[in-house]
Every structure is written in C-alpha cells, then in structure tokens.
Amino acid sequence: MSDTSSVLRIVWIYPDLLSTYGDQGNALILRRRAEQRGIRTEILHVHSSDPVPAEGDVYLLGGGEDRPQILAANRLRADGGLKRAAERGAAVLAVCAGYQIVGQSYGDDDDNPLPGVGILDIHSGRGETRAVGEIVADVAPELGGGRITGFENHQGRTTLGPTATPLSRTVAGIGNDGSTEGAYQGQVLGTYLHGPALPRNPQLADLLLRMRVGELPPLPPSWGEALHEERLAAAL
Amino acid sequence: MSELPLRAQLAAVVGKGAASLSRATGRGDGSVIGGKVALKVEPDLLAQLSRGRRIALVSATNGKTTTTRLIASALQELGPVATNEHGANMPTGHITALANQPDAREAVLEVDEKYLPRVLEATNAAVVVLMNLSRDQMDRASEINLLAKKWRDALGRTQAHVVANADDPLVAWAGLGANYATWVSAGQRWKEDSWCCPECGGHLKRDPDPHWECPECGMRRPDATWSVDNENDSVVDPGEQRWPLRMSLPGDANRANAAIAMATAAAYGIPAAQSLPRLQEIRSVAGRYTSVVTDGVEVRLLLAKNPAGWLESFSVLDPPRVPVILSVNAQIPDGKDTSWLWDVDYSVLRGRRVFVMGERRTDLALRLETDEVPFEVADRVSDVVAKVKAESPDITKLDVIANYTAFQQIRADYGRVE
Numbered sequence: 144m145s146d147t148s149s150v151l152r153i154v155w156i157y158p159d160l161l162s163t164y165g166d167q168g169n170a171l172i173l174r175r176r177a178e179q180r181g182i183r184t185e186i187l188h189v190h191s192s193d194p195v196p197a198e199g200d201v202y203l204l205g206g207g208e209d210r211p212q213i214l215a216a217n218r219l220r221a222d223g224g225l226k227r228a229a230e231r232g233a234a235v236l237a238v239c240a241g242y243q244i245v246g247q248s249y250g251d252d253d254d255n256p257l258p259g260v261g262i263l264d265i266h267s268g269r270g271e272t273r274a275v276g277e278i279v280a281d282v283a284p285e286l287g288g289g290r291i292t293g294f295e296n297h298q299g300r301t302t303l304g305p306t307a308t309p310l311s312r313t314v315a316g317i318g319n320d321g322s323t324e325g326a327y328q329g330q331v332l333g334t335y336l337h338g339p340a341l342p343r344n345p346q347l348a349d350l351l352l353r354m355r356v357g358e359l360p361p362l363p364p365s366w367g368e369a370l371h372e373e374r375l376a377a378a379l
Numbered sequence: 380m381s382e383l384p385l386r387a388q389l390a391a392v393v394g395k396g397a398a399s400l401s402r403a404t405g406r407g408d409g410s411v412i413g414g415k416v417a418l419k420v421e422p423d424l425l426a427q428l429s430r431g432r433r434i435a436l437v438s439a440t441n442g443k444t445t446t447t448r449l450i451a452s453a454l455q456e457l458g459p460v461a462t463n464e465h466g467a468n469m470p471t472g473h474i475t476a477l478a479n480q481p482d483a484r485e486a487v488l489e490v491d492e493k494y495l496p497r498v499l500e501a502t503n504a505a506v507v508v509l510m511n512l513s514r515d516q517m518d519r520a521s522e523i524n525l526l527a528k529k530w531r532d533a534l535g536r537t538q539a540h541v542v543a544n545a546d547d548p549l550v551a552w553a554g555l556g557a558n559y560a561t562w563v564s565a566g567q568r569w570k571e572d573s574w575c576c577p578e579c580g581g582h583l584k585r586d587p588d589p590h591w592e593c594p595e596c597g598m599r600r601p602d603a604t605w606s607v608d609n610e611n612d613s614v615v616d617p618g619e620q621r622w623p624l625r626m627s628l629p630g631d632a633n634r635a636n637a638a639i640a641m642a643t644a645a646a647y648g649i650p651a652a653q654s655l656p657r658l659q660e661i662r663s664v665a666g667r668y669t670s671v672v673t674d675g676v677e678v679r680l681l682l683a684k685n686p687a688g689w690l691e692s693f694s695v696l697d698p699p700r701v702p703v704i705l706s707v708n709a710q711i712p713d714g715k716d717t718s719w720l721w722d723v724d725y726s727v728l729r730g731r732r733v734f735v736m737g738e739r740r741t742d743l744a745l746r747l748e749t750d751e752v753p754f755e756v757a758d759r760v761s762d763v764v765a766k767v768k769a770e771s772p773d774i775t776k777l778d779v780i781a782n783y784t785a786f787q788q789i790r791a792d793y794g795r796v797e
C-alpha cells in the first residue's frame with residue numbers, strides 16, 4: 144500500500160469502455176480477499192473522461208469491443224497516469240482487450256498495428272480464427288505455479304518481446320498462440336482469461352495482493368475454490 | 380397463396396406439414412422445424428411469402444417476444460395477423476409463421492438482432508420496432524456497437540417507418556438512420572452498455588435521465604412524442620393524453636413494451652382507446668410470468684437471459700418475504716460463458732431467502748457469496764417448495780428467475796405451461 148495511506152486502492156480503469164465480460168468481478172474479489180484479512184480497501188471507478196490517478200495499488204483493465212479498445216488505448220496514452228503508476232511499482236491486471244493495449248502494439252480490426260500504453264513488452268495482432276471457449280494454463284513457477292482456468296473470446300495472437308515473460312503455459316485453449324498464455328513484467332500481469340479471471344482463480348487474486356502488501360495469511364476455502372475445481376474438471 | 384410461384388407454394392406446404400408433424404410428435408413448438416425444411420426447398424421463400432402483406436419487425440435484446448405478442452394483439456383490430464408467437468425469431472421461423480397464415484394481410488415478426496438487416500431486406504417491412512440493445516451471450520453474438528451500425532445502415536436503405544426507444548442511445552442512433560420515425564421515451568434501466576456516444580465515442584452526458592447528449596459531437600436523444608410514466612403506471616400519447624396502463628404483465632419493462640406497442644398501433648391508425656384493452660388482457664407470453672400452483676404454493680416463472688434482463692426481473696420480485704430461486708445454465712442457447720453474472724448486482728437480494736439451482740449453480744454461489752447474499756443450494760423447484768412449505772407453512776408464493784435453458788427445463792417440469 145502507498146506510504147501515505149492505510150487503504151488498499153483498487154483502480155478500475157474505464158468501466159465505460161473496458162467492461163464487456165463481467166470485469167467488475169476482479170475488483171470485487173480483490174476487495175473481498177483483502178478485507179477478509181483485515182485490509183481496508185477502496186475501489187475507484189475511473190471513467191474515460193477522468194484522469195487516471197497514479198497513486199493506486201492495483202489497477203484493473205477489462206475487455207472491450209474493437210472501437211472502445213482503440214478509444215481506451217488513445218486516452219490512456221494521452222493521460223499517462225497508468226504508465227506512471229506502473230513505473231512506481233503498482234500492480235496491474237489487464238485482461239483481454241486490456242491485455243493487448245497495455246502492450247507495445249495491438250491490431251485494429253484490419254490488423255493495422257496501433258501503439259499501446261507500453262508497460263508490457265508484447266505485440267498483438269489478429270489471428271485467422273477466433274479463440275472461444277474454456278482455457279486452462281499452468282502458471283510460471285516463479286509466480287507460485289498452479290493451474291488457472293478461464294474463458295477466452297478473442298481473435299488476438301500475442302508475441303512476447305525480450306522483457307516480458309509468459310504468465311503461464313497453455314494446457315487447453317489458445318491464449319497467446321496455443322502454447323503460452325498471458326505475460327508479466329515486474330508487477331504488470333496480462334491475460335486472455337477474460338472478465339472474472341480472479342473469481343475463478345483465487346490464487347491469482349492473492350498474487351496481486353501480495354505484490355502490494357507482502358505475505359498473506361491463508362483463507363478458509365470458499366466457493367471460489369469450488370468453482371476453480373469444477374471448471375478445471377469440466378475443461379480437461 | 381395463389382400469387383406464389385409453384386415451387387414456393389410447394390415449399391410452404393412441405394414446411395407446414397413438417398411443423399404439424401413436430402407438434403404432433405411432441406418435439407417442440409413446431410415453429411423452427413417447419414421453416415428449416417421449407418428453406419431447403421426455396422431460399423427466396425421469405426421474400427415471396429412477404430409479398431402483398433404489411434409487415435412489422437420487432438427486435439431488441441430483451442422483450443421482443445412480449446412486444447411482438449402485444450403488437451400482434453393490437454393489430455387484430457385490422458383482421459388476421461401472422462406472427463411467430465413462439466419466439467422462433469430467425470428466417471426459418473418467419474417462413475413458418477407466414478406460411479401458416481396465408482390469408483393474413485398483416486404480419487408481426489419477432490426478429491433476432493443479428494438477422495434484422497437481412498430480414499428487413501427480404502420482407503421489405505413497413506414498420507420496424509426497436510426497444511433496447513445490451514450485452515447478451517457474447518461468446519456467439521455480435522458486438523452490439525457493430526450491430527447498431529448494421530441496423531442503422533439497413534434502415535437507411537429502406538422506406539420503413541421505425542418506432543424506437545429514444546432513451547436507449549444505441550437504439551436511437553440506429554433508428555436515426557431511418558427515413559421515418561416515431562420516438563417513444565420508454566426508459567432504460569440498464570445503462571452499462573451505453574456510456575459512450577455511438578457516433579464518436581465521447582462520454583455521454585446522461586443528466587437528467589432519460590436525456591442523453593454527447594458533449595463532443597452534439598449527438599443527442601431525439602424528442603419523443605410518446606412517453607412512459609412508470610411512477611403513475613401510465614403512458615402519455617402525442618396529444619398529451621394520459622392512459623393508465625394497468626397491465627396484467629408486471630414491471631417497468633412491460634410498461635415500456637406496452638408504450639412501444641401503443642405507438643406502433645397508432646402508426647397503423649389504431650387509437651390507444653382500442654389498442655390498450657387488448658394489451659391489458661395478456662397475462663403471460665411463452666411461459667414468462669406464468670404462475671403454477673403446486674402444494675399450495677404459487678410458483679411464478681421469470682425469464683432473464685442477460686444482465687439487463689436480471690435487473691428487470693429483480694424489480695418485479697414479490698415482497699422480501701417471498702423466497703426466490705435463481706437458476707443458471709450455460710448451454711449453447713444460454714451462451715457457454717457465465718462471466719456476465721459479474722455484471723449483475725445481486726446485493727438487492729439481501730434479506731430474502733435465496734436458492735441457487737442449475738448446471739452453473741457454483742458460479743451463482745460464488746457470485747452471491749461475494750455480494751454477501753446468504754443462499755441455499757437446491758436441485759429442483761419441487762424440492763424447494765417442499766422445504767419452504769415444511770419450514771414456513773404460511774409462505775404461499777415463490778419466484779423463480781432462470782436463464783434460457785434453465786427456464787425451459789423448469790417449464791417442461793410443469794408441462795410446458797403457458
């Protein structure tokens with residue numbers, strides 16, 4: 144948490160543009176898992192007409208259709224707040240369209256490359272086919288490992304530059320390219336597991352929280368763990 | 380029927396036979412299978428069956444089956460009306476509906492959002508009725524901004540008269556593509572898909588509701604001549620006359636549907652004094668809002684297929700003492716992705732007795748746990764009725780909100796209730 148505040152600030156970026164697949168779920172689960180451990184939280188909804196504060200702890204970017212995605216990328220680049228926050232060491236979780244635009248470049252609907260926010264060393268373009276369905280992947284061991292489950296619905300194909308590392312290895316589904324899924328660089332995490340990626344994967348929520356508050360006491364199992372197991376069993 | 384070329388006539392007859400067969404063998408409503416057979420014989424059949432008729436198309440994300448029913452009912456004033464009343468809303472269903480009613484000069488067809496442009500072109504419809512657009516089954520549906528653009532372009536290519544909800548920015552923007560329009564202020568409860576200007580992407584100014592305006596390009600809500608007054612349960616017509624609604628169907632969403640139906644009927648020259656009594660009679664549409672009495676408990680069925688639909692359903696729930704069952708599946712007609720559950724605010728259910736059911740009840744359980752809504756897990760409606768009855772004998776009502784296939788399963792348990 145920031146030095147001046149005892150509250151964990153969760154910043155949801157552009158719910159008016161990037162909130163297509165239940166993206167609110169990530170903010171709600173972060174809040175719940177923090178508060179169950181006695182950490183006070185605050186969720187800030189930052190609309191596309193407002194400046195992005197640089198003092199947040201965890202920044203969330205969701206999915207969006209093609210045109211809102213371009214609008215969001217342009218506004219974030221002009222605003223600069225997200226980039227400053229990432230440079231300060233804030234944690235970032237960007238999913239789906241949000242994942243693409245935090246990268247160096249992404250493709251518009253004709254696959255022309257457009258510049259992204261540039262806090263994750265990835266380049267995204269359009270694939271031949273749309274990736275739609277359940278996805279399962281194994282998280283990089285240095286991030287704690289474990290299996291994650293989600294739903295993907297995108298036409299993007301993403302390649303990683305030298306500074307970014309795959310978030311996970313694809314077990315079922317496509318992800319970046321059929322072999323890796325998502326990327327991370329420092330405390331910036333990106334994934335094609337769209338919408339409520341954290342509700343379905345409590346360990347990812349805790350990973351983001353640990354980046355800001357350090358070690359966390361374990362929580363008793365909840366419906367989140369039950370859903371996690373159920374979805375893994377259904378997809379494999 | 381006699382004006383149709385022979386091949387089309389044959390196709391229509393074949394289609395009709397298959398539909399009766401499907402009904403007779405209990406395989407369904409018969410609305411889709413008939414059209415599927417017919418389409419194989421004559422691809423232009425829809426255009427040919429439309430010739431010589433006056434057709435109204437009804438499309439929206441939510442409420443299209445109900446509004447189609449309301450409009451068809453109002454137009455009975457003019458004679459027989461062909462309509463796809465079982466919600467088979469793709470071209471095969473339209474063909475079946477028209478083929479089954481060869482003598483009806485009027486037709487009111489519910490149209491799936493994606494199919495609207497091509498059905499509009501094939502039928503050369505006189506009237507197009509549009510209510511709302513919001514996120515729905517994103518794993519297979521088109522992006523709604525794209526959809527609105529296609530509606531707008533298709534309307535611009537015809538002389539169709541559009542009757543549309545001015546309060547939904549995406550719908551209004553699409554409707555502004557038409558050459559003739561009647562605007563209805565029908566309200567918009569779910570706003571999460573229309574914070575941005577459909578024209579330029581600017582952040583819409585939406586104050587005071589239901590007004591909306593883009594500060595960047597100047598695009599604004601068209602002036603409405605009809606409006607719903609939910610507070611006073613009434614509709615105000617273009618002559619400023621106020622009509623108390625008193626619908627049998629519950630809720631603001633059905634007030635909106637009724638206002639749209641009255642405005643549409645007026646476009647056909649049917650005054651509100653004649654259309655409204657016909658709308659008031661309708662109590663249930665394809666099983667929606669139906670009540671089934673079982674073990675002395677009245678179980679009411681509400682269909683909610685997407686976040687906007689759930690929001691509307693919550694608003695018509697009985698008082699908090701009445702328990703509610705939520706049931707969610709994720710089969711192909713529902714969409715395989717349950718992410719949308721996180722777009723719904725379930726905290727309004729706090730203080731009620733809540734049960735979760737359906738193939739994806741674990742998703743529902745986590746969603747409710749996160750919103751701090753206590754709940755119980757159940758397998759069947761009848762189990763819940765028995766449990767509630769045993770524990771609280773004075774409970775006489777129960778609401779069920781379910782998404783598409785979950786709703787159909789429950790409806791089938793009660794013998795396909797209407």
Ligand SMILES: [Zn+2]
Pocket residue numbers: 576577578579580581593594595596597598
């Ligand atoms: Zn604008």
